[in-house]
Amino acid sequence: MLRFILKRLGLAILVAFTVSFISFSLLFLAGDPAIAIAGENANAEDIAAIRELYGFDRPMLVQYAEWLWNALRFDFGQSYYFRLPVADLIAERLSVTMTLGVCGILFALLTAVPLGVIAAIRPNSLIDRIALFLSVAGQAMPSFWFGLILIVVFAIQLGWLPASGASSWRHFIMPTVVLGYYAMPAIMRLTRAGMLEVLSADYIRTARAKGASEGRVMFKHALRNAIIPVVSLAAVQMGFMLGGSIVVESIFALHGAGFLAWESIGRNDLPTVQALILVFALFYIIFTFLADVLNAWLDPRMRSS
Amino acid sequence: MSNDPILSVRDLTLDIPTAGGTLHAVRGIDFDLHRGETLCIVGESGSGKSLTSLALMGLLAPKIQRSAARIDFDGTDLLKASRRQLRHLRGARxxxxxxxxxxxxxxxxxxxxxxxxxxxxxxxxxxxxxxxxxxxxxxxxxxxxxxxxxxxxxxxxxxxxxxxxxxxxxxxCEPELIIADEPTTALDVTIQAQILRLLVDLQREMNMAMILITHDLGVVARVADKVAVMYAGELVETGSAKAIFRQPAHPYTRGLINCIPVPGRTERGARLGTIPGIVPSLVGEVNGCPFRGRCDQAVDACANAIPLHQLDDDTHELRCVHPDGHRHEEVTA
Structure with a gap:
């Protein structure tokens, strides 16, 4: 098990370095950064001065090494727009995004897994149909549209929940539902398919032959095996929620990291964009790593491979 | 050993609804099993042996309909037992x-x-x-x-x-009854004998009743006290192992026994017996003897209800129109 974890950790670090290089190169792919900073009315002298000030005249690898070294110490430079350290900016925004992401994935898991299990235990029953309907609707409905519907109903018509902002837990209810509902269909269908497959396995019959109760058969013997692919999926969804909740953050005016990324792209605020890409990528890497470890714990066969 | 059987089964019937009609997988099975006894259920693939064993354990798929006049396990009526009662029996007894x-x-x-x-x-x-x-x-x-x-x-x-x-x-949990459904089929031939030996030794040591399901007559000859020969969902012949091997009465049983070579008796190079034909479909109404299509003793009466005969030894029972399994002119006339 320890060997497995170390191997995966090594792999994760390798991927992290690759990603850091790619996100750094974006600075140069987007054109000459000095011109972008100098603005439209700058003359050649201003641009040259800026180029020297920011060190853009040095070889790219040297700049990368410096950037990476600073990044490792959580120093991502200054935001061009806010004139503030990028690290502080992200740290402030990330708390909103993390809260939203964690709530979103929990909402998705807590609705999708039980629904998937029940749907698998009673295939073609009413509850299976309802679960199927919910998952088709969730997949077909764009987040922004579902978010707007919720705002119209619960904020404007009924006045139960605030439509925008992030100042209390009540502000997070609708965004959580919208974000979680987006992830729910895939998790539910994977749980259902996994449970259906596992329930017909010989070892489930063995468990019943031992005299195990139905609840024990379902949760201890079946779900433990059926949940393995769901863990990997949920990790990817979680990474997506932390990086890609831009739409939801915009609709509900939650000023999180996703919203910051969207703003910064528009403002050509490259240090912020670079740092955000790196942070989002790291989230994916961390969650994939955690999912691998969790899966190895759930499925002993994975440890030896 | 008490005289009451530990397991008593009467008229066990299993029906499986399919798109083409009801599949009558197991029809009217009767047997008794006493403590310490080994019953071998033999028959070819698809004859309903495994379904029968799952039905006794209460482990059938929900869509399979089970009915019986009686399934009695040491005084507990398994037909009426609650799920909880069954759970306490399974794995324990x-x-x-x-x-x-x-x-x-x-x-x-x-x-x-x-x-x-x-x-x-x-x-x-x-x-x-x-x-x-x-x-x-x-x-x-x-x-x-x-x-x-x-x-x-x-x-x-x-x-x-x-x-x-x-x-x-x-x-x-030292059970009183153990049901082994072809426990050695999936194993290497060298391992098969070991596992079987082990199972039989433990059964004797712990004085358990055992139902051994197999299609290997060689195994049956070594371990069985009683034999039940199953064909297409029916028990065509039951009896003590001695009776079944010495005086096999049903044409199907005789066919099965002819399929195994006997050292010293079967000539080198001689063709082993085979039973021609295929098992009939059990979907829809099933009448008469299911073996009649493959039986060299078949007569018109085989399409009607088949009587059960007690042979000389009163535990030896035969389900065949011919009272001893052989066609006699006076019967067919």
Whole structure:
């Protein structure tokens, strides 16, 4: 098990370095950064001065090494727009995004897994149909549209929940539902398919032959095996929620990291964009790593491979 | 040994609804099994042997309809027993060993956890006691380094070892009845004999009643007290092992016995017996003898209800229009 974890950790670090290089190169792919900073009315002298000030005249690898070294110490430079350290900016925004992401994935898991299990235990029953309907609707409905519907109903018509902002837990209810509902269909269908497959396995019959109760058969013997692919999926969804909740953050005016990324792209605020890409990528890497470890714990066969 | 059978089955019938109509998989099975006795149910694939064993354990798929006049396990009516009552019997007083050792153990748990679970489900014992019992049983089924096996996972064991673990698991609570559904079919030939020997030795040692399901008559000859010959969902002949092998009465039983070579009697190079034809479809109404299409003794009366004959030994029963399984002119006239 320890060997497995170390191997995966090594792999994760390798991927992290690759990603850091790619996100750094974006600075140069987007054109000459000095011109972008100098603005439209700058003359050649201003641009040259800026180029020297920011060190853009040095070889790219040297700049990368410096950037990476600073990044490792959580120093991502200054935001061009806010004139503030990028690290502080992200740290402030990330708390909103993390809260939203964690709530979103929990909402998705807590609705999708039980629904998937029940749907698998009673295939073609009413509850299976309802679960199927919910998952088709969730997949077909764009987040922004579902978010707007919720705002119209619960904020404007009924006045139960605030439509925008992030100042209390009540502000997070609708965004959580919208974000979680987006992830729910895939998790539910994977749980259902996994449970259906596992329930017909010989070892489930063995468990019943031992005299195990139905609840024990379902949760201890079946779900433990059926949940393995769901863990990997949920990790990817979680990474997506932390990086890609831009739409939801915009609709509900939650000023999180996703919203910051969207703003910064528009403002050509490259240090912020670079740092955000790196942070989002790291989230994916961390969650994939955690999912691998969790899966190895759930499925002993994975440890030896 | 008391005179009351530990398991008594009357008129067990299993129907499976299919798109093309009801499949009458098992029809009117009767038998009694006493403590310490071994009953072998023989028959070809698809004759309903496995379904019968699952029906006794109450492990049938929900869509299969079970009916019977009686299924009585040591005074408990299994037809009327609640799910809870059945749960307390399964694993504790009646256990089952399956055909597929490779897939019958849960891949997510250690051997030790799975063995201990059986005992923990039924007895008030500590985990340590359950593990100690697991070691004891693993040693009993001939697994070396039993202690260290407890922390191994099923995928780390060979098929033969897994089947030994399954046997140990079935015996954790010292059941009175053990049902073994072709326990050696999936194993190497060299391992088959070992596992069977083990099973029979343990059965004798623990004085369990055993139902052994097999299509291997060689196995039957070695271990059976009683034999039930099953064909297309019916018991065509039942009797003591001695009677079945010495005086096989039903044409199907005779056919089966002719299929096995006997050292010293079967000539080298001689063709072994075969039974031509195929098993009839059991979907829809099933009338008369299911074997009549393949039987060289068949007469018109075989399409009607088939009488049950008691042969000389009163436990030897035959379901055939011919009172001794052979066609006589006076019967056919």
């Amino acid at each position: 009646m256990s089952m060993i399956f055909q597929e050792p490779m897939t019958s153990l849960n891949p997510a748990y250690t051997i030790g956890d799975q063995l201990a679970e059986t005992l923990l489900l039924h007895r008030k014992v500590s985990r340590a006691q359950a593990r100690a019992r697991a070691v004891e049983l693993l040693e009993k089924v001939g697994i070396t380094a039993a202690e260290s096996r407890l922390s191994q996972f099923p995928h780390q064991l060979s098929g033969g070892l897994r089947q030994r673990v399954m046997i140990a698991m079935a015996l954790m």
